[in-house]
Amino acid sequence: MPRGSAVLVCGGGIVGLAVGGRLADEGYDVLILEKEGDFGLHASGRNSGVLHAGIYYAPDSLKARFAIEGNRRMREFVKERGIPINESGKVIVARDEDEDRRLEELYERARKNGAEVHLIDGKELKEIEPNARTFERAIFSPNTAVVNPKDVIKALVETLKSKRNVRLMTGVRCLKRYAKGKVLTTEGVFEYGVLVNAAGLHADTLARSYGVGKDYLILPFKGTYKELRPSHLVRGNVYPVPHPKTPFLGVHFTRSPEGRVFVGPTAFPVLSREAYSGLGVGRETHKILWRLGNVFLRNRGFREAVFSEIWKYSGSRFYARCSEMVEGIGKGDIIPSDRVGIRAQLVDVRRWSLVMDFVVLGGERSVHILNAVSPAFTSAFPFADYVVNGFITGLE
Ligand SMILES: Cc1cc2nc3c(=O)[nH]c(=O)nc-3n(C[C@H](O)[C@H](O)[C@H](O)COP(=O)(O)OP(=O)(O)OC[C@H]3O[C@@H](n4cnc5c(N)ncnc54)[C@H](O)[C@@H]3O)c2cc1C
Numbered sequence: 001m002p003r004g005s006a007v008l009v010c011g012g013g014i015v016g017l018a019v020g021g022r023l024a025d026e027g028y029d030v031l032i033l034e035k036e037g038d039f040g041l042h043a044s045g046r047n048s049g050v051l052h053a054g055i056y057y058a059p060d061s062l063k064a065r066f067a068i069e070g071n072r073r074m075r076e077f078v079k080e081r082g083i084p085i086n087e088s089g090k091v092i093v094a095r096d097e098d099e100d101r102r103l104e105e106l107y108e109r110a111r112k113n114g115a116e117v118h119l120i121d122g123k124e125l126k127e128i129e130p131n132a133r134t135f136e137r138a139i140f141s142p143n144t145a146v147v148n149p150k151d152v153i154k155a156l157v158e159t160l161k162s163k164r165n166v167r168l169m170t171g172v173r174c175l176k177r178y179a180k181g182k183v184l185t186t187e188g189v190f191e192y193g194v195l196v197n198a199a200g201l202h203a204d205t206l207a208r209s210y211g212v213g214k215d216y217l218i219l220p221f222k223g224t225y226k227e228l229r230p231s232h233l234v235r236g237n238v239y240p241v242p243h244p245k246t247p248f249l250g251v252h253f254t255r256s257p258e259g260r261v262f263v264g265p266t267a268f269p270v271l272s273r274e275a276y277s278g279l280g281v282g283r284e285t286h287k288i289l290w291r292l293g294n295v296f297l298r299n300r301g302f303r304e305a306v307f308s309e310i311w312k313y314s315g316s317r318f319y320a321r322c323s324e325m326v327e328g329i330g331k332g333d334i335i336p337s338d339r340v341g342i343r344a345q346l347v348d349v350r351r352w353s354l355v356m357d358f359v360v361l362g363g364e365r366s367v368h369i370l371n372a373v374s375p376a377f378t379s380a381f382p383f384a385d386y387v388v389n390g391f392i393t394g395l396e
């Protein structure tokens with residue numbers, strides 16, 4: 001697509017904004033449409049803000065390709081902008097022999113990905129994170145850092161506003177393909193040279209109107225958080241060994257740059273895409289229940305994960321699980337928090353499996369970003385390069 005062409009981006013989360021920035025730098029005319037009254041009001045402003053360091057991902061995956069570079073570039077960005085960052089690193093702890101074995105696998109995988117990780121013993125763990133508990137060994141990742149994701153969104157929006165070739169509009173929802181090079185929105189029909197679908201929780205619906213991604217559907221998973229007071233019990237970030245059958249990392253302790261320690265996020269399926277309170281019974285509930293039912297019945301790994309993970313989220317078990325990872329937590333020290341986010345988790349309906357990697361598909365003069373799950377916040381800059389170089393600059 002020649003420089004100077006018009007690119008329309010649907011979605012003003014971190015991915016849409018990063019893609020918009022990259023396109024503008026390449027000389028395209030960019031219009032970003034966001035359905036809400038402001039940018040980053042969904043996953044991008046509601047996540048843990050952890051800049052991941054490339055540990056968990058399958059070595060040949062896009063996640064592995066982008067996370068380490070994304071972490072480095074996001075740190076540079078926040079430092080240039082004077083955004084507060086907590087660079088205390090993180091530890092991953094095991095609770096038994098089985099998790100200790102998986103910890104070693106995780107360590108090997110991280111090294112294959114080129115991540116800086118150290119396998120440490122209990123004594124070294126105490127020096128880094130005095131109250132963390134582990135079976136025998138732990139992983140230390142010095143490059144994991146934490147930011148407030150809202151600060152990053154605000155800075156990205158300011159950067160985009162300063163560019164002559166970028167226009168940002170809020171309160172406009174992309175509805176569906178209208179005709180070749182045209183999209184129907186709540187504010188009428190817009191024309192474009194290329195459309196980028198970065199609509200997060202709604203990306204599958206928009207993609208389908210382009211005849212793209214017929215094998216995929218989004219299933220929303222809610223993550224709620226609690227807060228640890230007294231916060232001095234955790235210096236940095238303490239993570240469990242994740243369950244191997246889910247893409248989620250397990251409830252963890254995260255110290256924000258302001259010094260608050262959050263515990264979460266959980267991972268509950270919910271019945272509508274933006275069900276921030278309650279289960280969210282709504283217009284799409286029957287469809288979401290059908291998706292969930294199929295994944296549950298046809299995917300044994302998912303069933304196992306549900307039974308081993310979800311029970312951990314209930315009151316006393318949640319407390320017990322937290323105490324297995326960090327000592328000194330009293331019964332009243334984990335208090336409610338209003339922080340909550342929803343993951344736009346893609347399901348492959350051919351196997352009814354949760355898709356682990358990022359998915360980007362090209363369509364007629366359009367690009368559809370379908371599984372921008374964690375660590376897409378960390379990876380936003382190299383992810384945007386991939387979308388632009390791989391799907392836009394080469395288009396006729
Ligand atoms: C609880 C939780 C914790 C997480 N923790 C981390 C973490 O610590 N580190 C990390 O790297 N990642 C983390 N993630 C993942 C990260 O938040 C996401 O990968 C990332 O925010 C995805 O960005 P996005 O722009 O694709 O989606 P979104 O932020 O959802 O943005 C999509 C935007 O599109 C808009 N939109 C939707 N439909 C339309 C439409 N039709 N027309 C116009 N606009 C539309 C929405 O309003 C929204 O603003 C976490 C996610 C969750 C939910």
